Amino acid sequence: RLHRVGAATVNLVGMPVTEGQVRVLKPFEFQNWVVQAMHGTHAPRKSGDMGIDGYSFMLHEPIQVKQSDAIGRNVIDNFETAVERAGKRKGYIVAFSFGRGAHEEVARVRAAKGLDIVLVRVADLLSESVDLPTPEVGLLMPEAPLPEAPSADARPTVDELIASEHNAHELARAAEEPEPYGSE
Numbered sequence: 001r002l003h004r005v006g007a008a009t010v011n012l013v014g015m016p017v018t019e020g021q022v023r024v025l026k027p028f029e030f031q032n033w034v035v036q037a038m039h040g041t042h043a044p045r046k047s048g049d050m051g052i053d054g055y056s057f058m059l060h061e062p063i064q065v066k067q068s069d070a071i072g073r074n075v076i077d078n079f080e081t082a083v084e085r086a087g088k089r090k091g092y093i094v095a096f097s098f099g100r101g102a103h104e105e106v107a108r109v110r111a112a113k114g115l116d117i118v119l120v121r122v123a124d125l126l127s128e129s130v131d132l133p134t135p136e137v138g139l140l141m142p143e144a145p146l147p148e149a150p151s152a153d154a155r156p157t158v159d160e161l162i163a164s165e166h167n168a169h170e171l172a173r174a175a176e177e178p179e180p181y182g183s184e
Helices: 019-023 027-037 071-086 100-113 122-128 157-176
Strands: 062-065 089-093 116-121
Touching: 027 062, 027 100, 062 122, 062 157, 071 089, 071 100, 071 116, 089 122, 100 116, 116 122
Parallel strands: 062 089, 089 116
Antiparallel strands: none
């Protein structure tokens, strides 16, 4: 949009677009980036949040953010409690990678309690957000072609539009009038 109004060059600075750039974010910046990348909302408290850092869009399912690798079984176990406390059946844990124990615990929780804990890798979030306007991707998306305008013969005339509007008002007025008593 900026390019269309005459901005010569626009440079986005500081938006992480690689896993390396995301890794060096400060903890709350990382948490904010993850919740935003998932189109969620932030939890009301930054610390002492009882294991929930944000909530998914629409369904308000819990999101927990871990800025580390090889997340293990204990994190899944703790998040299970947070999801139950929130009264939800599904939640998301976002981290750089997950260990075998995390995947096993997710399967156990699904089988035992029916809770769906989704493990989301940061790399997956990055790959899904390739359409972000960044210097590496480009600022302008290709323009979608506009549909063809109908031919002049297919368009109603002014008189036809006025008659149509008049008929619509007549029908509405007739629907509002009560039927006379005994007309059945």
